[in-house]
Amino acid sequence: PGSGKTTLLAAKLMLLATKWKHANRGICVISHTNVAAAEISKRLALSAQGASLLGYPHFIGTIHSFINTHLALPLLRSVNCGVDSIDNDIFEKNALYMMRSKGTLKTWAANRPNGEDIVRTLIHVGEDLKLGTEIGSLPSETSKTWKQADEIKTALSNRGIFRHADMFAFASFLLKGSPGVSAAASWRYPLVLIDEMQDTDSDQERLLDSIFSGDVVVQRFGDRNQRILSSGKDEDKLTFPKSGALTVSSTKRFPVEIA
Numbered sequence: 001p002g003s004g005k006t007t008l009l010a011a012k013l014m015l016l017a018t019k020w021k022h023a024n025r026g027i028c029v030i031s032h033t034n035v036a037a038a039e040i041s042k043r044l045a046l047s048a049q050g051a052s053l054l055g056y057p058h059f060i061g062t063i064h065s066f067i068n069t070h071l072a073l074p075l076l077r078s079v080n081c082g083v084d085s086i087d088n089d090i091f092e093k094n095a096l097y098m099m100r101s102k103g104t105l106k107t108w109a110a111n112r113p114n115g116e117d118i119v120r121t122l123i124h125v126g127e128d129l130k131l132g133t134e135i136g137s138l139p140s141e142t143s144k145t146w147k148q149a150d151e152i153k154t155a156l157s158n159r160g161i162f163r164h165a166d167m168f169a170f171a172s173f174l175l176k177g178s179p180g181v182s183a184a185a186s187w188r189y190p191l192v193l194i195d196e197m198q199d200t201d202s203d204q205e206r207l208l209d210s211i212f213s214g215d216v217v218v219q220r221f222g223d224r225n226q227r228i229l230s231s232g233k234d235e236d237k238l239t240f241p242k243s244g245a246l247t248v249s250s251t252k253r254f255p256v257e258i259a
Helices: 005-019 034-044 048-054 063-078 088-099 103-110 115-120 144-158 164-177 180-188 202-211
Strands: 027-031 059-062 122-125 130-133 191-194 217-220
Touching (some): 005 027, 005 034, 005 191, 027 034, 027 063, 034 048, 034 059, 059 063, 063 202, 088 103, 088 115, 088 144, 103 115, 122 144, 130 144, 164 180, 180 202
Parallel strands (some): 027 059
Antiparallel strands (some): 122 130
16 A cells, blocks of 8 residues: 555556547556546546546546447447346346245245345346346256246336346346457457456456456556455456566555554
8 A cells, every 4th residue: 555556557648648649549448446446547637648538548547347338338239238237236126126026036045144135236246247246146947936026126127126236247248149249349449458357256257357468568566465255266267466566666655664
C-alpha cells in the first residue's frame, strides 16, 4: 500500500494521452472497484490532455461495467430481452418470494443450512448459460427441486431481473457464438491496462483472455498481498503476477512501524 501503483498508472496514461493519434481506437483501463476507477478518472481530469481519455474511444471503468457495456447488454438487446435490473439484492428478494410457491424447492431449501443462499444466488453459468448458484450446489438436473429452481431463474430472466454474475455468462455465450466480437474488441482497444489485478478472479481472468487477442498489449497493476476477495476457488489458476513482473518495493504510507 502506498507504493504508487495508481500514481504510476495515471502518469503513464497522461503520457500516452499526449501521443495517442487514433480517432476511433482507444485505451481500455479496467479496475475491479468503482473507487479505483473513479480515482484514475479524477487524476486524469486535472489536465486537458488527461481528460481526453475520459470519453470515446477510450474506456475507464470496472470490469463489470466493461462487460455490460461492450458484451452482455448489446447481446440482450439483440435478442429483444429487456433489462429491468442488474442487482443482486433485487434478484434475491424476488427469488426467495417466488420460492414460496415452489413446495418441493422450499422444503429442500429448509432442510439445508445454506438452502436459501443457494436459491437467492441462482445464476447463469458459462458459455452454455447453464443453471448454477454462487453459494453451495444444486441437486441433480433430473430432480423436481432443480426444475423448480430453473423455473425461478427462467421467470426472473424473462422479466429482466439479473445478478451481476449473469452478465459474465452472457459475455461468454456471445464470444462463443460470435468469434468476430473478440477481433472487434481487440482492434478497438490495442492497449489494455488492468488495475487492482489481484482482485480479478480466475473466471474473470479467463474471460478477459478470451476477449483480447495476443495482438493486444495487456499490462496489469496490483499487489497480491492486498487482495480483498479471496474465495479459494481456482486460485491456483491465477497468473498474476507473472515471472519478470516489475516490482515497486518502497512505500510512502506503510512504514515498518505500522506493519
